[in-house]
Amino acid sequence: MRKSILVVLMVLVVLMGITGCGSKNSEGGKNLHSEEIKKFVVGLDDNFPPMGFRSESGEIIGFDIDLAKEAAKRIGYEVEFKAVDWDGVLLSLNNGDIDAIWNGLTITEERKEKIGFTDEYLVNNQIIVVKGESDIDTKAELNDRSVGVQMGSSSQAVLENIKDEIGIKEIKKYANNVDALLDLKAGRIQGVVVDEVVGRYYMTKNGGSYRVLEETLGGESYGVGFRKDDSEFGEELNKVLIDMKEDGTFDKIKETWFGK
Incomplete structure (x- = not known):
């Protein structure tokens, strides 16, 4: 009887380990298309107005913040904003600490060797x-x-x-x-x-x-950066950015922060 219980416990431990590993990609980051994950984390320099910065009350606001919130709503995800050291932002992305860099990120050939990018949006x-x-x-x-x-x-x-x-x-x-x-x-x-x-x-x-x-x-x-392993997620972001430009939402957000 004790032996049977021990076997059952061992099986449960193995299953839990498999389940836990199922939400990670090959580089240790999250698999954003797991059924259990409905949120992505945006990494940013929170002192970069008007793209992303803190209001007097401490809330993170800005042009890119409004774009990311609208994009998240359209793809059915929640979005969290996380301040990171900009000098190490690519490492934070590839380590899985964040899922996207959406903060006036310049598209360069050097960066494209390390991460994926949406089309330019600004x-x-x-x-x-x-x-x-x-x-x-x-x-x-x-x-x-x-x-x-x-x-x-x-x-x-x-x-x-x-x-x-x-x-x-x-x-x-x-x-x-x-x-x-x-x-x-x-x-x-x-x-x-x-x-x-x-x-x-x-x-x-x-x-x-x-x-x-x-x-x-x-x-x-400027483009939105994402892990190369999350190309499907990048395509989703790219599509909603195109849709937002076509239906006028992008220009409304842009006017809010940059004027006419």
């Missing part, structure tokens, strides 16, 4: 922001100056490519763009390279403290 430029009263008018005038940038961002890659050409004295790296812009305002650096959508939004909140140079450092496209 086009952006890299701009140079200086203090409102600065005598700098061109990127060449950043020669022998200190320039700030968010660590791990596409802005950093762009800035490092032109550093020697311009003769930039120092690239100072920050955890987020807001800290970089605050240091610029305080005079500790002389310029910040940042995504245009972020720089322009921040300027509207800070009067004449900043000025954008006419020269840009090139355009780029």
Whole structure:
């Protein structure tokens, strides 16, 4: 009798182990198409206005947040937003800590080797922001100056490519763009390279403290990042983004955060 009970318990343990493993993909991340999972987690830099940031009450809000909520509703999932270290955001995705990167993520060939992307949903430029009263008018005038940038961002890659050409004295790296812009305002650096959508939004909140140079450092496209093993999930997101553009929902959300 005791032996029979022991056998039954061993079988139950094995079954529980199989069930537990069934919700993981080959890289340790979640299988988003398991019947038990009806939620995906979006990783983001929560200090990246207007794409994703915290309100005064601490709630995560923003353009990308509204898009993700609408997309989740349309595919029948719940969505959770999780602040992560942007410099390690791809690792967080592939480790299964998050299921999507939806936060002004630039599509690059280097990133495409590591993760999957939806089609582009927004086009952006890299701009140079200086203090409102600065005598700098061109990127060449950043020669022998200190320039700030968010660590791990596409802005950093762009800035490092032109550093020697311009003769930039120092690239100072920050955890987020807001800290970089605050240091610029305080005079500790002389310029910040940042995504245009972020720089322009921040300027509207800070009067004449900043000025954008006419020269840009090139355009780029934003996409939603997902694990390559979750290609079906990526296709679902891509489809709802297309649908949202076709039925006008995308433009309504865009106008809320960027105006007409």
